[in-house]
Structure formats: C-alpha cells, structure tokens
Amino acid sequence: MAYNLIQTQTVSTAVPSITFSSIPQGYTDLYLVISARSSFATGSVSDLYVYFNGTTTGYTSRWLQGNGASASSSTSTAPADPLVTMANVAANTFNSVSVYIPNYAGSANKSYTLDDVTEDNSTTAYQRIVASLWSNTAAITSLTVSEANGANLVTGSTASLYGIN
Amino acid sequence: MANSHVLISSQTLGSTATSVTFSSISGAYRDLRLVITGTTTTSTVDAIILQFNGDTGSNYSVVYATGDGTSATSATQATTYLSSGVIGTSQSVSTIDIMDYAQADKHKTTLVRGNTPAWGTRMIAGRWASTAAITSIVVKTEAALTFSAGDSFYLYGVLG
Numbered sequence: 001m002a003y004n005l006i007q008t009q010t011v012s013t014a015v016p017s018i019t020f021s022s023i024p025q026g027y028t029d030l031y032l033v034i035s036a037r038s039s040f041a042t043g044s045v046s047d048l049y050v051y052f053n054g055t056t057t058g059y060t061s062r063w064l065q066g067n068g069a070s071a072s073s074s075t076s077t078a079p080a081d082p083l084v085t086m087a088n089v090a091a092n093t094f095n096s097v098s099v100y101i102p103n104y105a106g107s108a109n110k111s112y113t114l115d116d117v118t119e120d121n122s123t124t125a126y127q128r129i130v131a132s133l134w135s136n137t138a139a140i141t142s143l144t145v146s147e148a149n150g151a152n153l154v155t156g157s158t159a160s161l162y163g164i165n
Numbered sequence: 166m167a168n169s170h171v172l173i174s175s176q177t178l179g180s181t182a183t184s185v186t187f188s189s190i191s192g193a194y195r196d197l198r199l200v201i202t203g204t205t206t207t208s209t210v211d212a213i214i215l216q217f218n219g220d221t222g223s224n225y226s227v228v229y230a231t232g233d234g235t236s237a238t239s240a241t242q243a244t245t246y247l248s249s250g251v252i253g254t255s256q257s258v259s260t261i262d263i264m265d266y267a268q269a270d271k272h273k274t275t276l277v278r279g280n281t282p283a284w285g286t287r288m289i290a291g292r293w294a295s296t297a298a299i300t301s302i303v304v305k306t307e308a309a310l311t312f313s314a315g316d317s318f319y320l321y322g323v324l325g
Contacts, residue, residue, distance in 0.1 A: 102200060
C-alpha cells in the first residue's frame with residue numbers, strides 16, 4: 001500500500017472550493033486529507049461538502065459524533081458533510097479530515113469512510129466518524145471540497161489527494 | 166507518505182462465498198491491515214468476524230461504539246470470534262488494523278472501522294487472548310451470511 005501524492009492544493013486567496021480534476025485511474029484506492037477553516041461567521045462550526053465528478057446528488061451518510069460532553073448519531077444526504085472550523089473561533093485553528101475511498105475506479109457504488117475533528121480551544125469541540133455512500137457506479141475522475149454555506153475556505157487551507165496501490 | 170504497506174494477498178470473489186481465508190501469513194511485518202469492501206446477499210447488515218489460526222475457543226473480546234443515524238450506543242462482546250466490521254446489502258467498507266500480530270509475548274489487539282451506509286458506522290477495539298503469532302485469518306459474517314461476487318479482501322503487511 002504505497003501512498004502516492006497526486007496533488008496538494010493550498011489556498012493562497014480565499015476560495016469557495018478546491019477541485020482535483022483528471023484523477024489518474026491507475027490506483028486501487030484514494031485517500032484525501034483536508035485542513036480547512038471557513039470564513040463563515042455564524043455559530044461555531046460550518047460544513048464542508050466533498051463530492052465527486054461535479055455531482056452533488058446521490059449521497060447518503062450516517063455518522064457518530066462526540067462533542068466533549070455527549071455522543072450522538074444522525075443521517076445526512078449532503079455530500080460527505082464533514083464539519084469545518086469557523087471564522088469566529090480561536091485564530092489559527094483548522095479542522096482535520098481524512099477520507100478513504102476504496103475502489104474509486106470500479107463500477108460499484110462508492111462506499112467510503114470519513115474522519116473529522118474540529119478543535120478550537122473552546123469548551124465544545126467535535127469528533128465525527130462517517131459512513132458515506134455515493135450511489136453512482138461511475139469511476140471517480142474529479143473530487144471537490146466545498147464550503148457548504150456559501151462562504152470561503154480561508155488562506156492556509158489545504159487538501160492533499162493520494163493514490164493508494 | 167512512504168511505501169509502508171506491502172500487499173500480502175488480495176482476493177476478489179468471482180462467485181458468492183461464506184468465508185475467505187488468508188493462510189501462511191509471513192511474520193515479517195510489524196502490523197497487518199485488512200480492507201474489506203462489498204455486500205452480503207441476504208441481510209441489511211451483519212457483523213464481519215475474524216478467527217485467527219483456526220482458534221474457535223472463547224478467546225476473543227471487543228468493545229465498540231455504533232452510530233446508526235438515530236442513536237449512539239456502545240457495548241462489549243466476549244465470544245468465539247472477533248467482531249471486526251460490518252457489511253450489508255448496501256456497499257460497505259471495513260478497515261481492520263491488527264497490531265504486533267507476529268509478537269509471541271502479547272495478546273493481539275485490533276482497531277476497526279466498519280461502515281454500512283444504509284445502516285450506520287461502528288468503531289471497534291478488539292483483543293485475541295493468545296500470544297501466538299497470527300499465521301492465518303478466516304473472515305466470515307456473524308450470521309454466516311454470503312459474501313457477494315465482486316467483494317474484495319486486501320491484506321497488507323505494515324512495515325515498522
């Protein structure tokens with residue numbers, strides 16, 4: 001299982017999304033690592049979307065979450081849906097997300113695993129594990145990380161995509 | 166990230182099967198990682214289970230937490246197999262890390278993530294109460310369900 005860096009993108013000027021396009025099809029799995037902060041300033045956390053081939057439909061997920069006080073579980077039909085650290089929390093804090101996508105080039109529906117933490121030195125922080133499914137049999141050829149509330153990913157946000165073989 | 170994982174063996178099912186076996190596993194690595202993707206043919210969800218070295222005794226125990234989209238729960242299990250993921254009729258994925266599998270002075274521990282998106286997600290910490298090096302692994306489901314054609318099982322050795 002070699003992790004081969006396909007591309008790292010670092011936000012130098014705030015943008016609403018990051019896209020990896022023309023993803024090589026020669027690997028077994030994909031592994032995506034995100035470190036992001038949102039410019040959205042309402043509440044303590046916002047959402048990211050992670051979606052494939054430019055398509056924002058066909059996603060379902062179930063997650064287990066802890067916030068330092070209690071555990072909970074819920075469902076979502078948003079694309080992937082990790083949390084992202086907000087603009088109005090401690091400076092210089094970013095979320096951390098990993099997404100493992102097996103058999104991304106295959107012809108089955110895409111089932112994948114997501115881990116997400118936001119830690120901003122406040123009383124409440126979040127850890128979330130997510131089971132996600134994209135009900136689409138197309139090979140994944142592009143991947144987009146998008147701020148879900150219409151805000152931007154701030155300068156210093158990064159996303160690295162690896163191919164595993 | 167360096168090339169720290171070496172593919173030991175992969176099996177992609179050409180037809181349905183109730184079990185998959187990895188045998189004659191080399192002791193040359195630090196840890197093992199098993200990645201299972203696919204579906205079962207007959208149930209919404211079931212646990213994936215492992216048995217090591219043919220041991221069918223009551224030597225396996227786990228603690229796990231589950232989110233099914235409605236509630237978060239946690240439980241323990243001590244039995245004749247090691248619960249090590251979940252699989253259902255929706256495309257599922259489980260990753261199983263087996264620590265220090267070749268060491269002869271410690272019980273073997275596992276860390277697991279199992280996802281069946283139509284059902285939920287589960288994280289598991291497991292222990293096999295044996296000091297024997299792991300040389301074979303049998304993969305089944307708890308209710309003896311059938312793995313589907315096309316299901317894949319990848320076993321990696323982790324260098325360290």
